[in-house]
Every structure is written in C-alpha cells, then in structure tokens.
Amino acid sequence: MGEMSGKVALVTGAGSGIGRAMALIFAARGASVVVADINAEAGQATVNAVHAAGGEAILVRADVSLEVDAHRSVSATVERFGRLDYAANNAGLDGDVLPLTEQSAESFHRVIAVNLAGVFFGMKHQIPVMVRQGEGAIVNTSSIAGLRAHPGIGPYVAAKHGVNGLTKTAAIEYGSKGVRVNSLCPGGVRTPMLEEYLKSAPELRASIIDGNPMRRLGEAHEMAEAAVWLCSPAASYVNGHELVADGGKIVSDV
Template sequence: MKLENKVTLITGATSGIDKATAKAFGVAGAKVVFSGRREPEGKATEAQLRDAGVDCLFVRSDVSNEAEIKALVQTTVEKFGKLDYAFNNASIEALPKPLHEQSIEDFDELMAINTRGLFLCMKYEIQQMPTQGTGAIVNTSSLGGLIAFPGASPCVASKHAVMGLTRAAALDYAKQGIRINAVTPGATATETLDRSLDRMGLTADDFASTVPMGRIGRVEEIAQAVVFLCSDAASYITGQPLVIDGGFTVS
C-alpha cells in the first residue's frame, strides 16, 4: 500500500492507535497532519515521527469545537495543498455503571466528543474532498458500535451513532468518489485498555483468555487496517465496519 503524495488528517493522535496510525501512513509515504487536545504529547509525537522520516505536522484541536475543526482542515490544505484521507479517532470513555447511575454530564460529554465531534470532523473533511473528486474517511467505532456491554450504555450509544453516521454518509457521497468506512477494534494494548482492566480488577492475560486467538490486539494491527481502508486496495469498500477483534464477536 503505497501512498506517496497523499495527505492524511488524523484526530485524537497523541497516543496509542492514533499515534501508530500516523506512523503507518508516514511509512507508506503519506504526509500527515494529526491533532489532539494534549499539546505536549502531540509535539513529542511530532518530533518522534519526523525523526522516523515522516513529513508531518501537529495541530492542537478539540473535536467538540466547530471552529477548531474547521481551522484544522483549512490548515491541512494550506500546509499540503489537499486532503486525501481522514482517520477520525478522537473519543473518550466513561466509568462502567448501570444506566440509572450514569450522570447527564458524563453522557453529554461522551456525545460531544464521540458523536458530535465525529459529525463535525466529517462535515469539514467532506467539504474539501469533493473539490478533488476523491477521498477516503475511516471512523473509529468499537465493538460497542456492534454489540452491547453491561455498564456502558452511554459509550455503546455513542459508538452505535458512529456506525450510523458512517453508513449514512457513505451513501450520500459514494457517487462523488468518497468512501467512508469504520474500524471496530476489540481489546487492543493501549492505556485505555489498561485503565479499563484495572477498574475491573483484571489482568491483560485474564482478558486475553476470552479472545479466541488467545491474545490482545496490537496498535499496529489497527493502524494497518486503517491504511488499507484508505488505500486503493479497498477501492470497492464503503459504508462498512472492519471488525478487528481476534474473533471475540464470533465466540
């Protein structure tokens, strides 16, 4: 999957899957603009990627802020002249609780980032892509966008919304040469998973035993799936979730 002279925008890209994906796009030859709310981590990632030979730029932005997302897309086009791909990965989590114990403040924050933020990202990314006649967008859902988990009603609702936005937008723009898909990762070795397992009193080995493949996913495996969905190798795929879970959902 060679992506020379392509330009990629990644949101939420200061650690974990997003950081690995920024590197994967760069290794494939793409120029990368990535964003997140944590500026020190973003600048550190920018330096690491440049040391690895990636032509990249970090821009601090909050996906729940419309003006900042509009400016992020504009900055990408001003820096590199176009926008070929977007990976919308910014999201947050919530503490596991039954629905009646969930606060409206936590629910609203989840929706502001995971759902409204995704809508804003796609809105401004898609405004740019038709002028080029092509483009590919990948959104991060999760297994919570396909199935449900106890104690996670706000997260599950937000991730189901991600899939709804992905599918509907894919229909809207298919004839304009814009493909829109989603990745739905299972348990992946990230700080987020570590926090979740710690709250449940589980170890990584405990959880790995529930996965048919007997292990937790690696961030690089998610990153390569995102690059694939953006590349011409996936030119006939749109409106689809790519499940990357080691067989968890079929077990």
C-alpha cells in the same frame, strides 16, 4: 516513495494509542500527516516520532467536540499541504464505567460530544475538501461496542453505534462523489485508554484475554494497518463497511 506519497492524512487523537500508530503508518506509506489532538504535548511526541522515522507531520491542537476546531484542523491541513486525501476520525474516550442508572448526565454528554459529535464535525468539514478533489477516504474509529452491547459503558456503546450509523450514511451520500467512508471496529487493544479502563475493573483483564479466540489483546499497530488499508487504493470498492478487528471476539462464544 510509498504508495501514499503526495497524499495527505489527518488523524484525530493521534497523540496516543491507535491514532499515533495510524499517523506512523500513514507516514511510512509516504503520506504527509496532520496530527490532531487535544493534548498538544502528546501530539508533538507523535510528530517527533514521524520525523524521526523520516516522515512529514505537523501538529494541530484540537478538541474534536468543538466544531470550530474540526474546521480549523481541515483549514490548517489544506493551508499547509494543499489537499486532504485521508481522514481518520479516531479521538475518543471511554467515560465512566457504571451501570446505566448511575451514569451522570455530564459523563454521558462528554462521551457523546467527543466520540460521536466529534466524528460528525470531522466529516462535515473533511468531506467538502474531498468532494472538490473528486476523491478521498475516511475511516472512523468505532468499536465492537458499536455493534454489540457491553455492560457498564452505556454512553460509549451508544456513541459507537452512532459512529457506525453516521459512517454508513456518509458512505451512501458521498460515494458517487469519489469519497469512501468506512469504520474500524476494534476489540480490546493494548493502549493507555484500555489500561485506564482496566484500572477500574482489574478482574476484566484476564477475562478479556481468556474470552478472546486469540487469547491476547490487539496491538495499536494492528488497528492502524486495518485503518490505513481502508483508506488505501487497495480498498477502492470498500464503502460503508464496518471492519471488525477483534481477534474473532464477536463471532465467538469462548
């Protein structure tokens, strides 16, 4: 029996990388997990991995940029498990790596739709269930790009700053109803998204590693541990916080 036994966690973008690691750790702590991803095959692989580890999980194919899918993910959760205790709004993409004046409108809108509107739609439908229960915790995956500028990914930087703004707003609006809302701000983490990004700028790999005080990338499970802690009873007075997990990158001038 884990400390989250009897609890229910919904994780978006759980088909890969950080989201998959979150699903596995929530399940290892005893929570039943709803794996939501636009990629059903990837999501099913996560469900299978949770089952193989002895946990409980179901798949909901969902595009977080669509409000109807956010609503459906929450209803499917409540229908199957009767409650929703933790939500990780984690699905995201990086968009085109180009200077601002060369970014297309399409790429800008898609990054905002998935990375920012996706978090908004998620919280909009998750919070009412938690308020009815009188308790719940949400973690939104932002980035250190939600706290600092980063060249070449303007739409992503804008979306992640927005995620932190929405997180803090939700935290002050719903704290008195028993719902805590925090964001996780990872640095460079070794996932398919980062590998794809580095393909467009291979010279960055060495500089990301050399420029980090810990001289390495983060691992998905390290981000997931931080996210699950933010949702756990151990973080019961942590609300509206931007938890940076970046090996010390943003406090260094290495």
